[in-house]
Amino acid sequence: MRAVSDGSAGPQGEVLRVRGRSVAWVAPLLLLVAIVLVDFRTSSDFRILSWIVLVPGIAAAICGVWGTAVYAVLAPATYVAADAVLPHEYQAGLPDLVLAGIGGVLATLACVVRVRGQRRMLHMQDVAETIRRTVLRPLPPGWGGLDHAAVYLSADSEARVGGDFYDIQIGLHGTRVILGDVQGKGLGAVEAAAALLGTFREAAYHEADLTSVAVCLELRMQRHILMRTALGKEEGDRFATAVLLGFPEEQPGALDAVVLGHDAPLVVGPDGVRPLPPGHGLPLGLGELAPADGPPPLLHVPLAPGETLLLTTDGVTEARDGEGAFYPLADDVAAAVAADPGVAGPARLVDFVRERTLLHCGGHLADDTTVFAVRRRAGVGNGVGTGVGNEVGNGDGIGRKRS
CATH class of the missing domain: 3.60.40.10 (PPM-type phosphatase domain)
Structure with missing residues (x-):
């Protein structure tokens, strides 16, 4: 029987592996860093720091529940730190921070649903395989x-x-x-x-x-x-x-x-x-x-x-x-x-x-x-x-x- 410990296994997690280790966490981290760097190198007319809400969403699709929860906390924290560095007239403040926090919570809940669905799918596959092996005895x-x-x-x-x-x-x-x-x-x-x-x-x-x-x-x-x-x-x-x-x-x-x-x-x-x-x-x-x-x-x-x-x-x-x-x-x-x-x-x-x-x-x-x-x-x-x-x-x- 196969088991899924934190949801990183399954169709997505199995693909994002290098030498047996999950690297699913890399994609959300790169996105987080890219958003901050692009925001700092563009003018005030092109503020994309609020896009940081996408980071927990990406994590929810490819990481486990705990990995998504980490990004749900890391994304708002990064937003606060990056926004505070900017001059006062360019700071977005509380509204975008609330958006990032709500996005992280929703992403974590979505990840829980996905992981449960994957576990149920793997369980059904194991049941089907057991039935098949019971009917088709080894020769x-x-x-x-x-x-x-x-x-x-x-x-x-x-x-x-x-x-x-x-x-x-x-x-x-x-x-x-x-x-x-x-x-x-x-x-x-x-x-x-x-x-x-x-x-x-x-x-x-x-x-x-x-x-x-x-x-x-x-x-x-x-x-x-x-x-x-x-x-x-x-x-x-x-x-x-x-x-x-x-x-x-x-x-x-x-x-x-x-x-x-x-x-x-x-x-x-x-x-x-x-x-x-x-x-x-x-x-x-x-x-x-x-x-x-x-x-x-x-x-x-x-x-x-x-x-x-x-x-x-x-x-x-x-x-x-x-x-x-x-x-x-x-x-x-x-x-x-x-x-x-x-x-x-x-x-x-x-x-x-x-x-x-x-x-x-x-x-x-x-x-x-x-x-x-x-x-x-x-x-x-x-x-x-x-x-x-x-x-x-x-x-x-x-x-x-x-x-």
Whole structure:
């Protein structure tokens, strides 16, 4: 958790730092000195000593409460001293002094309000980060026989936590991966993401077919919407897009995928980039609109050694530049891999997409963004079978022995 001691931290105070020390107090001091010097070097027709009231106002915007209070006292004191030095006929006297005193008091009160607002903002950011880390649990290196890397970027247009989610789950029938994006923001989206992740961790462990996992997720989303609507917290139009990946242990050169209203993942390897075939499954929560001809289609595609699956939420593909052009993810990644095949590794690939997305949109993301990359480890199993496969899982890949 972050703390703000006197209000000098936060957006303004963090910028005005040199070698870890706050230098926010320098700007008001320079202004104070400049006003006095200019007033002494100009004629009586150009008196700006009363401008000293601006000094506490500047301090209120960039300094802490105590720093602003010091300038609220220093400004009137400087005014009295400077005015007394002038010849009697040029002295402004009491009226401007009262103005400087009132300005200092108001500036200090304004600083108190600003600091409280910053503390509340930092607290809300910490709460949002805690919620996100609770929903998106940390994944051990090599979990499920996969090399993986992920990054989550919060949109600067929204201070609230979003509904992006991802996970890797080992199970009785291989390793399963999910990435999804719940429509909307706020706690409603987070609750939906948490519900879907809980169901995925159970179903991905036990279900033999990846399509059965998708059916379980659809039912869970419908139940969640029904409950939220009954509580008056939902209008019934919440949905989530998702991609499910399956890595069968007995088929190291193949990949199963179910695409539910989401952009198809990219397969990135030293030989180039190709998208998975587009899926035809509807987003989770809209299953009643699907034809009654069974579960969503299962894609079964070959996967060469060293190829990485790149999954992103729409914060990447919908990132726009200054002219409104979308970020060309596939073309950009293909060019990077052609120049350096090492970019195809999960960690480097995620870093590359993150930096290029931010560069394309000038750092102004329109939506929360998740970049997730996974690659099957060469010659390594999925972590199922003798150890875990003979146990009853609890949804986290940790099981208990059958009785």
